[in-house]
Amino acid sequence: KAGVTQTPRYLIKTRGQQVTLSCSPISGHRSVSWYQQTPGQGLQFLFEYFSETQRNKGNFPGRFSGRQFSNSRSEMNVSTLELGDSALYLCASSFGANNEQFFGPGTRLTVL
Amino acid sequence: SQQGEEDPQALSIQEGENATMNCSYKTSINNLQWYRQNSGRGLVHLILIRSNEREKHSGRLRVTLDTSKKSSSLLITASRAADTASYFCATKGSGAGSYQLTFGKGTKLSVIP
Numbered sequence: 188k189a190g191v192t193q194t195p196r197y198l199i200k201t202r203g204q205q206v207t208l209s210c211s212p213i214s215g216h217r218s219v220s221w222y223q224q225t226p227g228q229g230l231q232f233l234f235e236y237f238s239e240t241q242r243n244k245g246n247f248p249g250r251f252s253g254r255q256f257s258n259s260r261s262e263m264n265v266s267t268l269e270l271g272d273s274a275l276y277l278c279a280s281s282f283g284a285n286n287e288q289f290f291g292p293g294t295r296l297t298v299l
Numbered sequence: 300s301q302q303g304e305e306d307p308q309a310l311s312i313q314e315g316e317n318a319t320m321n322c323s324y325k326t327s328i329n330n331l332q333w334y335r336q337n338s339g340r341g342l343v344h345l346i347l348i349r350s351n352e353r354e355k356h357s358g359r360l361r362v363t364l365d366t367s368k369k370s371s372s373l374l375i376t377a378s379r380a381a382d383t384a385s386y387f388c389a390t391k392g393s394g395a396g397s398y399q400l401t402f403g404k405g406t407k408l409s410v411i412p
Contacts, residue, residue: 191341220399230387230402243398275339284398285329285349285391290342 188214191280191291199297205266208294212259212280219261220288221253224275233276236261237284265296273298304403305388311409318375320406322388323368329393331364332400333373335384342387345373350393380412 192211200206212219221233232245236255253263259280265272275295279288306321322331330349334342348355348364348371355362361374375382385407389400 218398222400222402229404230389232399232401235398237398243396245399277341279342279400287332287344287347288389288400289344290334292341293339295339 193291210261210278216280218281220279222277268298305406309407320373322371324390327393328390330391332389334387337384378410383410
């Protein structure tokens with residue numbers, strides 16, 4: 188079974204731009220979660236989607252948004268990029284709320 | 300916010316030795332999961348232990364959970380250089396509407412050949 192895939196793997200943007208990251212979950216998994224990892228704050232939860240509905244959102248500004256499609260693929264968008272948005276963005280999928288969460292390789296975003 | 304706190308923050312051992320990492324958390328959980336991460340890459344899932352379980356094994360890994368002390372430990376036996384990585388514990392809350400994992404800051408393990 189193929190794992191979680193994320194595209195692109197690396198991105199370089201400038202302040203003020205916007206970016207869209209994509210995640211394809213493991214086949215059969217309907218829950219997709221997004222996390223941000225930075226050296227200072229560690230791994231922080233962004234949001235979780237199940238059957239195209241956002242069920243939970245972390246403590247991030249409204250510039251961070253996401254969506255899930257009917258095939259469970261998910262995208263997250265960050266608008267008006269700031270230097271502090273430079274991070275590794277990780278997507279995880281799971282079969283159910285209390286099952287293992289499997290992570291993709293991440294998208295490394297650098298904001299200049 | 301960080302719920303899990305790993306201890307120690309860094310650990311350096313010789314190949315063949317055992318490595319033990321500890322994790323403490325604050326609120327009631329449904330399960331606790333351990334992950335490995337190599338140099339800023341994605342997280343590799345190691346093991347999940349549920350709140351009603353006390354111990355689980357997977358290959359050279361042994362995980363224990365003590366819900367009365369809100370703590371867990373990960374033991375890697377007969378370590379190898381390839382085990383060099385950061386290890387994170389993540390808790391899944393037991394409350395309704397709790398869908399995310401809450402991570403600790405991790406233990407950086409170095410295994411010296």
